[in-house]
Amino acid sequence: MREAPVYFHATGPLVALVGNPNCGKTAIFNRLTGSRQKVANYAGVTVERKEGRLVTPGHKTLRILDLPGTYSLYPRSLDERVTCDVLAGRAVGEKQPDLVVCVVDATNLRRSLRLVLGVQRLGLPCLVALNMSDEARVRGIHIDEAGLANELGLPVVSTVAIQAGGDQALRDLFDQPYIWQPPDLSLELLSEPIGQIQTDHERVQAILRKLNLDHLTPDFKSEKLDRFLLHPVWGPLSLVVLLFLIFQAMFSWAEVPMDLIKDSADWLARILSEFLPDNWMRSLVVDGVVKGAGSVIVFLPQILILFGFILALEESGYLPRAAYLLDRLMGSVGLSGRSFIPLLSSFACAIPGIIATRTIPNARDRTVTMLIAPLMTCSARLPVYALLISAFIPSRKIFGFFELQGLVIFVLYFAGIFGAMGVAWVLKRFTAAGRQIRPLMMELPPYRLPLLRNIVIGLWQRAGLFLRRVGGVIMILTLALWFLASFPGAPEGATGLPIEYSVAGIIGHALAVVLAPIGFNWQISIALIPGLAAREVAISALGTVYALSSTENVAEALGPMISQQWSIPTALSLLAWYVFAPQCLSTIATIRRESGNWKLPVVVLVYLFALAYFASFATYRIASAFW
Amino acid sequence: MPDCARQLGELGFLPGEEIVILRRTMPGSDPLVVRIGVSTFALRKAEAACIDLTADHA
Numbered sequence: 052m053r054e055a056p057v058y059f060h061a062t063g064p065l066v067a068l069v070g071n072p073n074c075g076k077t078a079i080f081n082r083l084t085g086s087r088q089k090v091a092n093y094a095g096v097t098v099e100r101k102e103g104r105l106v107t108p109g110h111k112t113l114r115i116l117d118l119p120g121t122y123s124l125y126p127r128s129l130d131e132r133v134t135c136d137v138l139a140g141r142a143v144g145e146k147q148p149d150l151v152v153c154v155v156d157a158t159n160l161r162r163s164l165r166l167v168l169g170v171q172r173l174g175l176p177c178l179v180a181l182n183m184s185d186e187a188r189v190r191g192i193h194i195d196e197a198g199l200a201n202e203l204g205l206p207v208v209s210t211v212a213i214q215a216g217g218d219q220a221l222r223d224l225f226d227q228p229y230i231w232q233p234p235d236l237s238l239e240l241l242s243e244p245i246g247q248i249q250t251d252h253e254r255v256q257a258i259l260r261k262l263n264l265d266h267l268t269p270d271f272k273s274e275k276l277d278r279f280l281l282h283p284v285w286g287p288l289s290l291v292v293l294l295f296l297i298f299q300a301m302f303s304w305a306e307v308p309m310d311l312i313k314d315s316a317d318w319l320a321r322i323l324s325e326f327l328p329d330n331w332m333r334s335l336v337v338d339g340v341v342k343g344a345g346s347v348i349v350f351l352p353q354i355l356i357l358f359g360f361i362l363a364l365e366e367s368g369y370l371p372r373a374a375y376l377l378d379r380l381m382g383s384v385g386l387s388g389r390s391f392i393p394l395l396s397s398f399a400c401a402i403p404g405i406i407a408t409r410t411i412p413n414a415r416d417r418t419v420t421m422l423i424a425p426l427m428t429c430s431a432r433l434p435v436y437a438l439l440i441s442a443f444i445p446s447r448k449i450f451g452f453f454e455l456q457g458l459v460i461f462v463l464y465f466a467g468i469f470g471a472m473g474v475a476w477v478l479k480r481f482t483a484a485g486r487q488i489r490p491l492m493m494e495l496p497p498y499r500l501p502l503l504r505n506i507v508i509g510l511w512q513r514a515g516l517f518l519r520r521v522g523g524v525i526m527i528l529t530l531a532l533w534f535l536a537s538f539p540g541a542p543e544g545a546t547g548l549p550i551e552y553s554v555a556g557i558i559g560h561a562l563a564v565v566l567a568p569i570g571f572n573w574q575i576s577i578a579l580i581p582g583l584a585a586r587e588v589a590i591s592a593l594g595t596v597y598a599l600s601s602t603e604n605v606a607e608a609l610g611p612m613i614s615q616q617w618s619i620p621t622a623l624s625l626l627a628w629y630v631f632a633p634q635c636l637s638t639i640a641t642i643r644r645e646s647g648n649w650k651l652p653v654v655v656l657v658y659l660f661a662l663a664y665f666a667s668f669a670t671y672r673i674a675s676a677f678w
Numbered sequence: 679m680p681d682c683a684r685q686l687g688e689l690g691f692l693p694g695e696e697i698v699i700l701r702r703t704m705p706g707s708d709p710l711v712v713r714i715g716v717s718t719f720a721l722r723k724a725e726a727a728c729i730d731l732t733a734d735h736a
Contacts, residue, residue, distance in 0.1 A: 122688050122689050122690075123688035125684070125688055127685060127688075158716065159715070159716050159717060161690065161715045161716065162689075162690045162715060162717055165690075248687045248688065248692065249692070249693070252692045252693075256694075267696065267715060267716055268716065269713060269716045270716065273718070274700070277700070277701065277711070277718075281701050281703050281711060282703065283703050283704075286703055371720070374720075375703075375709060375711070375720040376703070378704075378709050378720070378722075379704050379705075379708065379709075382722075388720075490681075490682060490685065490722065490725055491709055491720055491721060491722045491725065492685060492686070492689060492719060492720075492721060492722075492725055493719065493720045494689075494717060494718065494719050494720075495711065495718040495719065495720055496718075497718075
């Protein structure tokens with residue numbers, strides 16, 4: 052039986068917001084709808100769909116749709132295609148809007164009006180919101196609203212999205228019946244698109260001349276800042292300093308909330324184990340659900356801090372400049388500067404990083420970025436690194452200056468980055484699509500002060516998205532892995548540990564044969580299986596394999612134990628393994644969701660395991676020659 | 679790049695507009711920072727090559 056999609060449309064007229072990127076469209080959307088927003092995906096594509104509700108002063112309930120920003124109605128990226136499809140009424144499961152609000156950057160009419168003309172030609176009821184009208188006034192651009200409305204044949208209203216009440220005129224206009232009337236299309240329709248741009252361009256120029264707006268007033272403040280921030284020397288240097296500060300903040304600020312989450316999960320687990328009878332149900336709830344969810348949610352503070360910075364940088368206009376500064380570096384391995392943001396996010400966690408690849412217009416670049424994102428050192432690796440380093444790397448200074456343990460962490464970070472660059476380079480060198488030159492064409496918008504309100508709304512949405520992933524896929528995986536590690540139970544009179552008799556134990560013993568050449572014993576091999584849920588779960592799994600009681604601090608008790616039982620080459624080999632191995636099925640599941648098929652996640656799984664095996668093998672053999 | 683000229687047009691690189699090359703941060707001037715109208719764009723050299731310019735020293 053085939054499932055037929057059924058779509059429910061909430062009642063109320065649908066108003067779509069359309070505009071160029073960086074015109075303040077999302078700020079207007081936030082202003083109009085506040086926190087009453089629903090974030091989801093458009094049917095069949097991984098483009099974020101934001102809808103909100105607005106009650107007008109005349110008590111009319113409207114649904115407001117924030118369409119992805121676009122320069123024209125000829126799409127370049129997935130995002131832009133959605134905008135075009137929705138406006139044309141072609142999008143699956145979407146209603147054609149009842150009214151289109153063209154949000155226009157009042158400081159850049161020259162470009163924005165061309166999009167307005169394109170939208171107007173679609174024949175939908177349409178109005179123009181002159182946003183950033185305050186900034187235009189400051190820069191000496193005086194726009195005659197009535198004159199512009201007359202020239203365009205559309206209602207025009209001024210808005211200031213960054214000011215409370217700056218959307219009032221727009222809200223009031225929604226109550227006017229005439230704006231909901233379809234326009235009378237007397238314009239000639241041209242089918243030849245290139246000619247269309249040209250005639251639209253000429254019409255815009257004519258309108259601007261007529262309204263005496265035909266002079267250019269560039270943003271000299273941004274120009275001045277760029278003189279420093281895009282300077283050949285100071286530019287890259289300030290980027291490095293900025294990234295360093297962000298990482299510093301990510302680790303130091305997140306410490307308290309992370310401990311809090313960890314402690315509450317432990318507390319909940321303790322309380323539950325006291326109240327529940329000692330059987331497999333208790334183990335399922337305590338070890339599977341509570342500890343499983345806790346081990347992933349614990350990264351939420353870091354993700355939020357990192358995203359807070361990314362959103363602030365995005366709002367301020369710096370992010371595209373960072374991408375510009377990194378374009379040459381990324382270009383040398385066949386990517387563009389646009390891959391920078393997803394890769395940066397992956398240092399907190401690959402899952403939001405992979406979700407962030409949606410902003411990359413080129414399909415090939417997006418795929419490669421998803422392919423290498425898991426190689427960035429996510430924070431789930433850090434507990435594993437910390438355990439192994441404190442147990443095996445002596446705490447001493449070399450050259451009286453560098454802390455050896457810190458140096459090892461640094462090397463591990465760079466091993467991941469160089470691994471990723473290497474993979475991207477190979478893909479550039481040996482695939483046909485990799486050798487093509489791809490466009491960058493990235494706007495560097497004027498600098499603006501980021502608005503706290505927009506950052507908070509953005510963070511709220513990202514947190515929701517991440518937790519929904521945790522709630523679904525990650526939960527199922529954690530439970531499946533708990534099941535593997537718990538069943539079947541140990542037979543009567545067994546001498547070994549229960550986990551050795553479970554499915555995971557049996558697989559682990561078999562794996563040990565395969566992993567022996569890279570120096571892993573059977574204990575490590577078994578721990579790697581529950582450790583597929585999330586990287587740091589391997590620590591508690593090792594605790595289980597070494598029969599540590601779960602009440603004591605596993606990481607602290609484990610250190611001395613493994614430093615006696617493992618050789619140094621084994622420890623180094625395990626470190627190398629954790630740089631590359633896809634010990635996180637949630638990441639794989641996210642790649643499946645975002646790429647829309649199974650091919651990419653399977654490729655990622657296979658190539659990362661292969662890379663990890665190779666790296667560990669080399670590490671083990673080389674280290675064995677010394678120790 | 680067949681689509682290049684068309685895409686540049688969509689962004690506002692159209693006949694009669696004034697272009698200013700603002701910055702050559704990167705060695706070899708790739709990518710370039712240019713201003714068209716009042717918008718600033720980063721363009722790779724290959725893209726910028728699609729644009730015909732006449733010098734204006736005014």
